[in-house]
Amino acid sequence: MKAKEVHGAVMFRAGAFRRRIAWVFALQCVAVAIVCVMGAYDQAPLPAVIAVIVIVSGLAWLATSREWQPVSTLARLISEWRDGQSDPAALQPERLSRHTDADLAVLARGLHGFASRIADYGQRERNFTRDASHELRTPLTVIRMSVDMLTDEGSLSDSGRRSVRRIHRATRELEALVEVLLILARESDPGGTAEQFVVNDVLRRELETARDLMAGTPVELQLEEPAHFALCGSVRAFSVLCWQLIRDACQHADAGRVVVTVLPDAITVSHATGSVVTARTGGERLSFELAIAQRISDRFAWPLELHAPGRPGVARVRFPDTLPVAV
Structure with missing residues (x-):
């Protein structure tokens, strides 16, 4: 009994693609052999033999193309994939035909999981950059404005002014650090508009x-x-x-x-x-x-x-x- 893989309510037979291709080529070889034997014993004219061989080869090619259609569909989905725009659900194995080979179903399941993780990563990136941009810049702006107000105070001692300058310097450096980390964190739109x-x-x-x-x-x-x-x-x-x-x-x-x-x-x-x-x-x-x-x-x-x-x-x-x- 051949092994099967189950994904939800859909069962995929392992080795189905190879077996169907083998049947196509076996039937093609039998048909070509029969026609060639009939032509060799003058049971069929030469034009008819050639025509039958061409027709059988064309049918074999059509059958092979039909069997290859799920692979072409999966390849097209991957080539047209756009991060943040395409739906990972399109790669779910449940959407494949029940005649799909189990190996192709395993590949689709792996691509679906990978695409889902990429989509989750992109969402986390957008959430992080949005939250960090607001939650870090706002208190830094308040600190910088407060330090600027303290700088204008005439009652500060020399040590106090030195401390204010150090705070001001550290605030500006932290602002630059936040800026660069946000630039490097944005994969889809690094650095803003050109x-x-x-x-x-x-x-x-x-x-x-x-x-x-x-x-x-x-x-x-x-x-x-x-x-x-x-x-x-x-x-x-x-x-x-x-x-x-x-x-x-x-x-x-x-x-x-x-x-x-x-x-x-x-x-x-x-x-x-x-x-x-x-x-x-x-x-x-x-x-x-x-x-x-x-x-x-x-x-x-x-x-x-x-x-x-x-x-x-x-x-x-x-x-x-x-x-x-x-x-």
């Missing part, structure tokens, strides 16, 4: 913010602009990428200057210190900032090169599709 922006303008804003955060430290931030160009993409992703590189450079420069340079098709962030900054080796683990920058560069196809040859302490981001700046 738009055209001038790289130099965004870098000036980021450096101005970084100068506020680095106030009171011996690190100086400088922007060099031998070139100007624009990009079409996510401004938020570019801002976070540059901020992570600047932040990493400031953490590794105890004193001196951190220079951000705009080249014709790239930007570099380098240390300009009196002491030599040791370049990281290939096997050394990246810092959190560089790891985040690497993930953003991979997501948006902006190649990131760390420590260019001959220039230790340099991070370079290349942009393959630059645009001219409108005058």
Whole structure:
């Protein structure tokens, strides 16, 4: 007795596809053999023999195509699958014909389970990014506004002002961290809507913010602009990428200057210190900032090169599709 697999009220016979194909080809071979023997003994004219062989071959092809139809249907469903738009229920084994082979039913059941997990993952991603965007940004905005109000208080002592600056710096860093984590968490729409922006303008804003955060430290931030160009993409992703590189450079420069340079098709962030900054080796683990920058560069196809040859302490981001700046 042949093995069977049961899915709900539908039973699928194991090996049914192979048996039916074997019957089709066996009958084809028998029919062709009979016709050939009749032609060899002059029991049928040659045109009739050829016609029968053609007809039998065509019928065999039609029967094989009919048996292959469930596989073609399943392949079409997979090729037309759109995450978030297609219904995983279309892959349920119960929707297959009861004549479907058990192996194909097992494949459909596995694809249905996989599609259901992907749909659940997408829903959890959307719920997380929506909730995190609201529940994290709102208290951070309140903290930042309160710190700004405390900064204007004239009765604060010097130690109190230093504490307020540290809170302000930590709040801005946490805002940037939340921003980058939300960008990387959104798989379907990373970084928001694409738009055209001038790289130099965004870098000036980021450096101005970084100068506020680095106030009171011996690190100086400088922007060099031998070139100007624009990009079409996510401004938020570019801002976070540059901020992570600047932040990493400031953490590794105890004193001196951190220079951000705009080249014709790239930007570099380098240390300009009196002491030599040791370049990281290939096997050394990246810092959190560089790891985040690497993930953003991979997501948006902006190649990131760390420590260019001959220039230790340099991070370079290349942009393959630059645009001219409108005058």
